[in-house]
Amino acid sequence: MRPTSIHSVSTELSKVFEHIDVNKDQFINRLLDYLRHPSISAQNIGIGEVAELLVSMLRRVGFEAQSFPTPGHPMVMGRWERAPGAPTVLLYGHYDVQPPDPIEAWISPPFEPTIRDGRIFARGAGDNKGQHFAQILAVESYLAMHGRLPCNVIILLEGEEENGSPNIAEFVRAHRDLLKADLVVTADGPLHESGRPVITHGVRGIVSFELRARAANQDVHSGNFGGVVPNAIWTLVHLLGTMKNSGGEITIEGFYDDVVAPTDLERRAAARLPLDPDDAKRTLGLSRLDNPADRPLADRLMFHPTLTINGFHGGYGGPGPKTVLPHEAIVKCDARLVDRQTPDDVLAKIEAHVKRHAPEVELVRLEGMLPSKTPLDSPFSERVQRAVRTAHGVEPLIYPSLGGSLPDYVFTKILGTHSFIVPYANADEANHAPNENIKIDCFIKGIRTGAALLDEMGRSVGSHTSS
Amino acid sequence: MRPTSIHSVSTELSKVFEHIDVNKDQFINRLLDYLRHPSISAQNIGIGEVAELLVSMLRRVGFEAQSFPTPGHPMVMGRWERAPGAPTVLLYGHYDVQPPDPIEAWISPPFEPTIRDGRIFARGAGDNKGQHFAQILAVESYLAMHGRLPCNVIILLEGEEENGSPNIAEFVRAHRDLLKADLVVTADGPLHESGRPVITHGVRGIVSFELRARAANQDVHSGNFGGVVPNAIWTLVHLLGTMKNSGGEITIEGFYDDVVAPTDLERRAAARLPLDPDDAKRTLGLSRLDNPADRPLADRLMFHPTLTINGFHGGYGGPGPKTVLPHEAIVKCDARLVDRQTPDDVLAKIEAHVKRHAPEVELVRLEGMLPSKTPLDSPFSERVQRAVRTAHGVEPLIYPSLGGSLPDYVFTKILGTHSFIVPYANADEANHAPNENIKIDCFIKGIRTGAALLDEMGRSVGSHTSS
Numbered sequence: 039m040r041p042t043s044i045h046s047v048s049t050e051l052s053k054v055f056e057h058i059d060v061n062k063d064q065f066i067n068r069l070l071d072y073l074r075h076p077s078i079s080a081q082n083i084g085i086g087e088v089a090e091l092l093v094s095m096l097r098r099v100g101f102e103a104q105s106f107p108t109p110g111h112p113m114v115m116g117r118w119e120r121a122p123g124a125p126t127v128l129l130y131g132h133y134d135v136q137p138p139d140p141i142e143a144w145i146s147p148p149f150e151p152t153i154r155d156g157r158i159f160a161r162g163a164g165d166n167k168g169q170h171f172a173q174i175l176a177v178e179s180y181l182a183m184h185g186r187l188p189c190n191v192i193i194l195l196e197g198e199e200e201n202g203s204p205n206i207a208e209f210v211r212a213h214r215d216l217l218k219a220d221l222v223v224t225a226d227g228p229l230h231e232s233g234r235p236v237i238t239h240g241v242r243g244i245v246s247f248e249l250r251a252r253a254a255n256q257d258v259h260s261g262n263f264g265g266v267v268p269n270a271i272w273t274l275v276h277l278l279g280t281m282k283n284s285g286g287e288i289t290i291e292g293f294y295d296d297v298v299a300p301t302d303l304e305r306r307a308a309a310r311l312p313l314d315p316d317d318a319k320r321t322l323g324l325s326r327l328d329n330p331a332d333r334p335l336a337d338r339l340m341f342h343p344t345l346t347i348n349g350f351h352g353g354y355g356g357p358g359p360k361t362v363l364p365h366e367a368i369v370k371c372d373a374r375l376v377d378r379q380t381p382d383d384v385l386a387k388i389e390a391h392v393k394r395h396a397p398e399v400e401l402v403r404l405e406g407m408l409p410s411k412t413p414l415d416s417p418f419s420e421r422v423q424r425a426v427r428t429a430h431g432v433e434p435l436i437y438p439s440l441g442g443s444l445p446d447y448v449f450t451k452i453l454g455t456h457s458f459i460v461p462y463a464n465a466d467e468a469n470h471a472p473n474e475n476i477k478i479d480c481f482i483k484g485i486r487t488g489a490a491l492l493d494e495m496g497r498s499v500g501s502h503t504s505s
Numbered sequence: 506m507r508p509t510s511i512h513s514v515s516t517e518l519s520k521v522f523e524h525i526d527v528n529k530d531q532f533i534n535r536l537l538d539y540l541r542h543p544s545i546s547a548q549n550i551g552i553g554e555v556a557e558l559l560v561s562m563l564r565r566v567g568f569e570a571q572s573f574p575t576p577g578h579p580m581v582m583g584r585w586e587r588a589p590g591a592p593t594v595l596l597y598g599h600y601d602v603q604p605p606d607p608i609e610a611w612i613s614p615p616f617e618p619t620i621r622d623g624r625i626f627a628r629g630a631g632d633n634k635g636q637h638f639a640q641i642l643a644v645e646s647y648l649a650m651h652g653r654l655p656c657n658v659i660i661l662l663e664g665e666e667e668n669g670s671p672n673i674a675e676f677v678r679a680h681r682d683l684l685k686a687d688l689v690v691t692a693d694g695p696l697h698e699s700g701r702p703v704i705t706h707g708v709r710g711i712v713s714f715e716l717r718a719r720a721a722n723q724d725v726h727s728g729n730f731g732g733v734v735p736n737a738i739w740t741l742v743h744l745l746g747t748m749k750n751s752g753g754e755i756t757i758e759g760f761y762d763d764v765v766a767p768t769d770l771e772r773r774a775a776a777r778l779p780l781d782p783d784d785a786k787r788t789l790g791l792s793r794l795d796n797p798a799d800r801p802l803a804d805r806l807m808f809h810p811t812l813t814i815n816g817f818h819g820g821y822g823g824p825g826p827k828t829v830l831p832h833e834a835i836v837k838c839d840a841r842l843v844d845r846q847t848p849d850d851v852l853a854k855i856e857a858h859v860k861r862h863a864p865e866v867e868l869v870r871l872e873g874m875l876p877s878k879t880p881l882d883s884p885f886s887e888r889v890q891r892a893v894r895t896a897h898g899v900e901p902l903i904y905p906s907l908g909g910s911l912p913d914y915v916f917t918k919i920l921g922t923h924s925f926i927v928p929y930a931n932a933d934e935a936n937h938a939p940n941e942n943i944k945i946d947c948f949i950k951g952i953r954t955g956a957a958l959l960d961e962m963g964r965s966v967g968s969h970t971s972s
Contacts, residue, residue, distance in 0.1 A: 080825035137823060143723075202826060228729065242728065246826045255790035256610075259937040261709065261909025262695065264811035264841050265753075266785060266802065268795045271814040272749065279746035282739065286732075318733060323722035325865070328735045335733065344731035347738040348829050353816030354837060356604060358547035359669060359713045359871040361839050361910075362815050362937050370821060372828050374731050398792070404826040442728025443828075470726040470829050 047428055051493040053183045054176075058485050061179070065485065066158070066478060069171050073151040073160040079134035079201040085111045088133050092195055099178045101193065106213075108205040111197030115216070118177065119190045125495050126190035128219035128449070129488075131170025131226065132199030135162035136470045143472035157464075157475040164467030168476040169225040169484060170195055172462050176488025188496020192219055196445070202246065202405020203445035210448040221418045222449040222457040223491060225484060227440055231317055231465040235426045235434040235487070238459035239416075240450075242343070243375035243409035244443040245385050249274055249392065250400040254365040257353070263363050270367040271352045277396040278369065281345060281388075286329030288345050288373075290391045296378045300341045303414045304438035308336035311435055321466065340439035343384075344374040370404070374443065381406025410446035414438060416456040421494040426460060428493075429486035460487060514895055518960040520650045521643075525952050528646070532952065533625070533945060536638050540618040540627040546601035546668045552578045555600050559662055566645045568660065573680075575672040578664030582683070585644065586657045592962050593657035595686035595916070596955075598637025598693065599666030602629035603937045610939035624931075624942040631934030635943040636692040636951060637662055639929050643955025655963020659686055663912070669713065669872020670912035677915040688885045689916040689924040690958060692951060694907055698784055698932040702893045702901040702954070705926035706883075707917075709810070710842035710876035711910040712852050716741055716859065717867040721832040724820070730830050737834040738819045744863040745836065748812060748855075753796030755812050755840075757858045763846045767808045770881045771905035775803040778902055788933065807906035810851075811841040837871070841910065848873025877913035881905060883923040888961040893927060895960075896953035927954060 047055070058065070072095075077088040089105045089112040096103035101116030111134065119126070138148035138161045146152035151160035158168065173193065180187055194217065196206055210217060230236055253268040282288050300308065313335040315327055327335070333342065352367025354360035373384060385403055392401050414436065426434040440459060449457040462484030463469070464477040514522070525532070539562075544555035556572045556579040563570035568583030578601065586593070605615035605628045613619035618627035625635065640660065647654055661684070663673055677684060697703055718737040725734055749755050767775065780802040782794055794802070800809065819834025821827035840851055852870055859868050881903065893901040907926055916924040929951030930936070931944040 080823070080827065137827060139821075139823065200828075244728070244828070246828065253791060256935065257938045258789065259909060260811070260813040260815060260839050261711070261841055261907070262806075262936075263789075264813045264839075264908065265800075265805040265809055266794055266908075267789055267791060268793065269814055271817045272745075275742050275745045275814070275817075276751040278739075278742045279751075284743040284746075322725065322730075322734055324720060324734060326735065327733055333732075338732040339729075342732055344727070346727040346731045346828075346830050347736055347742070347820065348727060348827055349820030349822050349831065350738045350742075350817050350834065351819075351822040353814065353818075354606075355816050355818040355835070356547070356606065359837065359839065360547065360604060360815055360937070361667075361711070361713070361813075363813050364816065367817065368822070370826065372727050372731075372826065374728055440728070441731065441733075442726060468723070469729075470827070471724045 048493055050184060050188070051428070051490060054179050054489045055486055057179045057183050058482065058489065062482055065175050069158065069168060069481065070151040072167055072171055073158070073162055074149060076149045077134050077162070077197070078137050079111060079198045080137050085134065085197050089114050089197055092133055095174065096193065099174055100181050106209065108209055110205045113197065113209055114195040116193040118187055121187055121190050124189040125220040126192060126218065127491065127495050128217060128222045129173045129191060129193045130222055130224045131173065132166045132196040133170070134197045134200050135165065135167070136200050140472060145473055156479065157477050158481070159473055159475045161474050163474050163476040164463035165469035165474065166199070166226050168481050169462045172481055172484030173225055173488045175485045176492065179485065180489055180492050188492055191492070192217060199445065202244065202407055204405065206445045207448050207452060210452050214453065217453060219455055222455050223422070224444060224446065224457065224459045225462045226444055227442055227459060227461040228463050228465040228467055229461055229480065230312070230435055231321065232312065234432055235430045236437055236461055237422055237426060237434050238437040238440045239414055240411035240439040241409060241444045241446045241459065242439065242441060243379060243381060243407050243447070244372055245375065245381035245406045246370070246372035246404040247385065247388065248402040248404060249277065249369040249371065250402065251398070252366045257365050258363045260361040260363045267363055270364055273396055273399060274367050274369050277392065277399055278347065280395045281391065284329065288343065290388055292387045293343070293384065296383065297343060298377050300438065307414055307436050307438050308340060311336060311437065339441040340437070341376060343376050343379060346372050348372055374441065375409050377409050377411050380408055407443050407445055408447035408451060410450040410457065411439070412450060412456045412458065418456055418458065422458045422460065422491065425490035425494040426487055429490040430483055462487065515960055517651060517655070518895070518957060521646050521956040522953055524646045524650050525949065525956065529949060532642050536625065536635060536948065537618040539634055539638055540625070540629055541616060543616045544601050544629070544664070545604050546578060546665045547604050552601060552664050556581050556664055559600055562641065563660065566641055567648050573676065575676055577672045580664065580676055581662040583660040585654055588654055588657050591656040592687040593659060593685065594958065594962050595684060595689045596640045596658060596660045597689055597691045598640065599633045599663040600637070601664045601667050602632065602634070603667050607939060612940055623946065624944050625948070626940055626942045628941055630941050630943040631695070631930035632936035632941065633666070633693050635948050636929040639948055639951030640692055640955045642952045643959065646952065647956055647959050655959055658959070659684060666912065669711065669874055671872065673912045674915050674919060677919050681920065684920060686922055689922050690889070691911060691913065691924065691926045692929045693911055694909055694926060694928040695930050695932040695934055696928055696947065697779070697902050698788065699779065701899055702897045703904055703928055704889055704893060704901050705904040705907045706881055707878035707906040708876060708911045708913045708926065709906065709908060710846060710848060710874050710914070711839055712842065712848035712873045713837070713839035713871040714852065714855065715869040715871060716744065716836040716838070717833070717869065718865070719833045724832050725830045727828040727830045734830055737831055740863055740866060741834050741836050744859065744866055745814065747862045748858065751796065755810065757855055759854045760810070760851065763850065764810060765844050767905065774881055774903050774905050775807060778803055778904065806908040807904070808843060810843050810846060813839050815839055841908065842876050844876050844878050847875055874910050874912055875914035875918060877917040877924065878906070879917060879923045879925065885923055885925065889925045889927065889958065892957035892961040893954055896957040897950055929954065
């Protein structure tokens with residue numbers, strides 16, 4: 039690890055850092071205000087309102103901003119392009135959030151942001167409002183100090199990332215000219231558990247689906263009909279049992295066909311990461327990691343696809359016994375995909391598998407997203423690393439890939455742009471779970487990182503090549 | 506099948522039948538009143554109130570009646586013992602009902618009894634209020650006509666049969682002297698689909714339990730933790746997969762050890778039953794029966810144990826996708842047992858199986874009940890058959906066993922009394938399901954059957970041996 043003093047912070051950036059420091063409390067209060075607005079894409083709650091809120095917010099900061107309708111939820115775009123000759127950075131984020139249930143597990147209500155122990159608790163605090171709001175504040179701070187930005191900036195905020203981004207690909211295809219950029223930076227996901235910053239060069243894709251089983255025209259008595267009437271739950275249990283074995287191997291025919299082994303550069307980067315299975319177990323209260331037991335943690339997160347059951351519901355779930363034989367049951371699953379798997383192909387394989395093993399079960403596609411990959415030796419890698427190092431005072435960890443999914447492929451595969459994911463949230467942000475939060479320190483470092491990125495993009499290429 | 510005219514209806518019984526005919530509307534209205542009182546044992550709703558209602562009702566009819574506290578819900582007992590020298594019949598029923606959910610599937614509310622198409626719709630209409638109320642009306646009608654009964658009658662009404670009768674065994678053991686009888690008759694369960702009456706000589710037992718899986722201390726993001734954190738639902742899916750295979754064979758070690766093959770008499774009786782798999786499929790909207798495909802219907806219902814999943818709940822169940830990895834899940838199951846399986850032994854085998862295959866899964870016992878069997882050649886078999894034949898004008902079907910479970914073993918195994926199950930409800934009563942109902946015709950025939958039983962018990966043994 040290089041010492042952080044090896045290159046200096048520019049005078050311009052120092053001033054911006056100072057401004058961030060002085061305005062910290064104000065920035066926190068403005069984030070609390072923003073988090074008070076629910077924007078749950080799966081339930082279509084508050085989406086339009088928050089999109090309009092963002093347009094006003096971006097305009098106040100100095101962007102040309104507007105909201106673009108899509109067949110789903112609106113895209114919000116802001117542009118600042120008064121740095122001719124300088125590179126253009128496209129900042130991506132999403133303003134929609136996950137449903138907050140189970141609501142009873144929240145210590146403070148999900149849309150009444152509350153500060154406890156140096157953290158802001160609210161749905162969306164980490165995923166993703168706290169992070170793209172930090173980007174906006176970085177631009178605001180830079181403009182407040184210097185009246186201009188050192189590079190051109192496009193900010194693109196999506197309203198249905200938690201629904202699987204069904205419209206972003208078409209939007210990016212249709213607005214390719216508006217989105218022309220030299221690189222894309224996405225602030226989403228968590229820092230390392232140690233608090234060290236992270237730069238990620240790709241994401242896993244996803245395909246999610248429901249399996250619906252139905253037998254008989256109503257629930258029946260397990261005594262009068264047990265052994266006679268097929269049981270919708272048993273049907274799904276046996277089908278799922280053919281899809282992944284207890285050793286953790288996915289047994290859907292052809293599922294692994296397009297899984298590409300990591301490059302040497304990726305393997306070496308992964309080997310340098312401080313991934314500690316014992317840390318993961320401690321944090322999550324686990325006695326063991328998922329099967330297969332001998333798979334390295336880096337491989338689990340980056341180089342292997344998954345098949346997760348998100349929910350299984352059928353029959354009686356109340357207190358006490360109920361001797362019922364349920365006639366319908368539903369399972370929700372997602373599969374995380376690695377390069378070069380595609381949602382369409384994997385779903386076709388799952389569909390063929392279901393047809394072969396349980397033809398009476400209905401498969402319903404929910405969402406799909408391609409994986410993405412930016413080469414570890416991209417010409418922008420060094421600059422992004424320096425910006426993060428400057429903002430945090432710590433050497434960032436370089437991840438070949440992220441475990442989760444983001445619509446990053448629309449930048450790498452549709453725009454053909456290199457894309458970097460630079461998360462700002464703490465590792466225990468509890469995104470998608472009750473008591474989601476962002477550490478105030480992470481939020482402020484996020485603003486600093488955003489500012490440092492702008493600063494780096496304004497420097498001529500090679501200005502740091504001696505370091 | 507013998508013609509129904511082969512033996513005559515006694516003058517006494519003819520008068521009772523006439524009384525029943527004249528009072529039909531009044532009896533129906535009184536059943537509607539009774540069904541308006543919820544008595545859901547699993548949720549402890551209305552139990553005490555209905556027990557008291559029954560005590561008053563029995564007293565008005567002419568029984569000495571009282572309610573006996575138990576560690577659970579009260580037992581209601583009525584006695585009429587003014588026929589010295591005549592046999593004593595013990596009539597068993599239960600006044601508790603199943604929970605009504607899913608409530609939205611009911612056409613009319615479960616506790617607002619409604620008559621449609623010659624049926625009374627309400628929770629408990631068939632299981633079991635309509636049936637034991639018919640027994641009470643049979644006694645009332647006999648007393649109304651003759652001022653006395655031809656035999657002694659004890660009526661025993663339980664308040665937690667739908668909870669697995671956790672206290673009846675202890676109650677019967679403790680009140681053995683009060684319950685001394687020559688035979689037990691239980692009106693519960695359905696007639697044959699054809700409407701033909703049924704006499705059953707035993708029941709399957711039951712043991713029910715929950716399997717609870719838990720991994721991690723909270724739900725986590727399927728992208729950041731999929732493939733890392735064990736999934737509570739996958740754990741249960743794989744465990745269940747080791748308990749019963751897709752061919753329908755229960756694969757818990759030792760599960761079938763105590764299953765006794767049916768006697769020749771039982772086999773022959775089963776062979777005479779008009780059990781039609783196609784009828785069952787039509788009624789229930791099925792394309793096939795449960796696996797194994799080649800098992801005869803009689804064997805499925807009477808001679809084989811089952812393992813039914815009553816409910817499976819874990820993770821997200823709302824609309825749209827949710828990329829969550831659930832940290833807990835619960836499965837409810839029941840196993841129907843045949844002679845000589847016991848709930849304790851079978852549960853011990855399931856427990857050992859769970860320990861071996863998924864030691865982290867918690868097993869919680871819910872309820873247990875032994876199976877029962879009365880020999881097909883019992884000295885009371887003929888009288889019971891004649892009573893049913895007289896009331897219905899049709900030859901009854903003789904079942905060696907019932908698919909469902911009743912606490913019949915407390916009579917056969919604790920009291921050592923022969924026990925007959927003589928159901929009064931229609932086959933499509935939808936017990937344990939939405940839109941439970943009893944056909945008015947079945948209810949009235951039930952009252953007639955009750956009266957004919959009393960009449961038969963008053964005749965000296967052998968008075969019909971020439972028929």
